[in-house]
Amino acid sequence: MSITGPDEEREFLAAYRPEDYHPVAVTVDTVALTLRGGALSVLLIRRAMPPFAGFWALPGGFVRTDKTASGHLVEEDLDEAAMRELTEETGILADSHLEQLATYGDPTRDPRMRVITVAYLALVVDPPDPVSGGDAADAAWTPVAELNLATADAAAGAGARRGRPLAFDHARILADGLERARAKLEYTPLATAFLGPEFTIAELRAVYEAVWGRRVHPGNFHRKVLSVPGFVVETGQVTERGGPRGGRRAQLYRAGDARLLHPALLRPAGEGAEQ
Amino acid sequence: MSITGPDEEREFLAAYRPEDYHPVAVTVDTVALTLRGGALSVLLIRRAMPPFAGFWALPGGFVRTDKTASGHLVEEDLDEAAMRELTEETGILADSHLEQLATYGDPTRDPRMRVITVAYLALVVDPPDPVSGGDAADAAWTPVAELNLATADAAAGAGARRGRPLAFDHARILADGLERARAKLEYTPLATAFLGPEFTIAELRAVYEAVWGRRVHPGNFHRKVLSVPGFVVETGQVTERGGPRGGRRAQLYRAGDARLLHPALLRPAGEGAEQ
DNA sequence: GAAATAGTGTCTCTTAGACAGTATCAA
DNA sequence: TTGATACTGTCTAAGAGACACTATTTC
Incomplete structure (x- = not known):
């Protein structure tokens, strides 16, 4: 039943046709945070193309796994894809910090097809105003306090800018990114x-x-x-x-060179933020 | 430049052909942990099919995004896929705890094609011996201490069972899963x-x-x-x-009903485990 | 009774947090 | 000089960890 020899393995791989399987796309989306005028702000873009055209969203896009015009196969790691999309859509460089947040794969999260997105958290030091590009019609640093993120359950479809909610499940991703940042300040x-x-x-x-x-x-x-x-x-x-x-x-x-804080700086135990 | 009207959005979606884009596959792999005879153990399968046929690996497999024989489009969430693959390959039910770990997308991690994998951490209470199925030729609860995981840098290609390293980048995924479990016991x-x-x-x-x-x-x-x-x-x-x-x-x-431990039970600060 | 395990008392050291005081600077 | 900001001293309460002691059970 099992194929164990090197010859069989080579044959198997030669006969494998990727395009026969798994119509799924992978995107990356980045929660880029910075401090502007003392306010914690997140980088948002306004989508130029459907779906959710005209909505504000996290910068991001498809991971490159396809052949270019020159026939060269572009293979980028997920981190690289996140940085590339961030720069393409906003001109902002994630030079200070970039870490993976989580992956979101609800089958209904994108109306086009099955799209799973790998979300990243980026921190940026004293950034300029963004310059929109690519599929972004606009881009702006937005104070987090201006978004209607109920600190507890922003997952429930909140996260609005100027009255309109964020595209896709980006409100939940943003909430997860903020919580990650808050927690990591502690330790x-x-x-x-x-x-x-x-x-x-x-x-x-x-x-x-x-x-x-x-x-x-x-x-x-x-x-x-x-x-x-x-x-x-x-x-x-x-x-x-x-x-x-x-x-x-x-x-x-x-x-300094510490990667972990001992002892940690714990958040005051009290409830919700004040802003 | 941007498409904003609902009619245009509908047209755009109708013309969108998923199969034209992004030849990438998505898998899920699970680090399933339990206590057996007092020893922390991880559930491993022996791969029946290439690549890495005959190697031990984490249980997992492709997320279902394709049409079945009946033409019905199977759409499962990532969590569901992780549970399904775990049960198919080992007969074990992840009934106690399941959480997402991280996503691994190195372009070279699978020789077949671009495969990104969403890793999960599962905990199982007093499980039976696994029963191998699907693409698994064998399955076994393996004491973590028997794997050559240098506690610090298991990422560097270690993680061997009976002399042979784990398939793909599963040694790193396992190391990340163990570290997640160790850290979460604290808080x-x-x-x-x-x-x-x-x-x-x-x-x-x-x-x-x-x-x-x-x-x-x-x-x-x-x-x-x-x-x-x-x-x-x-x-x-x-x-x-x-x-x-x-x-x-x-x-x-x-x-109890606490979701966070206040105060936390911190790990002793000393270096490496003893086993 | 001896040995093992469950559970408690207590002591010391460290840390969190409150509060107040000193040092230095701009207007 | 006033008020703001940087920094330090000190006190109290609470937690971490070491150690010792009591309580209960098996052999």
Whole structure:
């Protein structure tokens, strides 16, 4: 019953015709987050083509698995596809952080055919305004607070921009991406991926406050960050000036080499965000 | 440039021919874990068909997206596909826990064609011996300790059973599944999914010890589990007998309704497991 | 009774969080 | 000088882990 010899295996592979099987497409969609004016913002595009033409959506598109005009077979990894689509549709580079989120495969999630999408979470440092391209009619950094995401059950079809919900199941993907970011701030140095190479403790605290949507005690936060080995390392430099309305000049830090935070910075246990 | 009207959208969808695009296949593979004789074990199958015929692998297979002989279009969600393939190939039911792990899409991971696989983690309570079926020539619960998984970098091609490495990139998927299980024991009540409806604190501790691969202090564990709200609830019953070589009879508990553990049961910080 | 297991008491060390105080800067 | 911001000191409560002790059961 089983085929075990190398010759049989070679024959089997030669006779295998991919196009006979499995009419399914694979896309990638990216939840790209950044801090703009202190507000946690997500990169959205307005779809130029059906389905959901005119709707806002996460940037993304089909993974390249097909032959090009030159007959060359394009084979890109999923991560590469996510970065390529992000740049094509918005001009934004996911240079600070990119990680896989989850895969969504509800058979009804795309009206065209069976499409499963691999979702990514990207963080971007101090990005420019996006420039729409490809299948995107528009692109914009959108404050997360402006989207009607009930913090608990955004899965239930919420996530609207200017009154219109997001395309496909993108509201749920966005909610999952936000939760991932919130959770990873607790036990990884992910917050530093929102910031440039040098930052102050107050800027780091601003990341936590924006992502968690709650105030963090400045004094305790300061002491705690410095007490976690490898989280940040002192540069010896201080900021050029104090705050705009007075205040001491702050030490500058760089991200350390810790990949996990011990001890972790736990979210306050209290309920929902305040915004 | 953009198509926004409902008529245009309908026309576009009617003209869309899925088979023109994207020769890619989607599979699901499951890391099914259980406790057998106190040892953390994973369900493996021996492949009957190329590629990797004769190799041990994770149970899994193609997601059904094609027309059957009757012309009926089978559309199953990814979770359903994972459960179906698990049962087809091994006879085992993933009835206790099933969650998505990650998706693996390296263009070279399958010699046939572009195959991306959505990996799942399943937990099974006190399972029978598997019965191989479908494309599986054999199936067996295999103690994780018997696989040569260097705890740190099993990704690098390790994960061998009886001298032979696992098929495809399944060693890496298995390593990711184990790490997911280990991490989730810390902050979720996942350990109860390894056990039947009623269990003792010692049985719960045995789960932690098997999955983490290290001894856990009985007294402190006991007090700590009871101190976490909603982790376990007392049944009022006790075990029929004490231990086989003496010992007090133990209280029986059921899983509580907590979905997160506050405070968490953190892994001891020390390096590598002991086994 | 001896050995094993269940469960509790208690001590020390560390951490979270509240609060207050000092240091330094802009206007 | 005032007010804002950076940073530090200190106190309290709670949790982690070590250790020891009591309770109950099997052999």
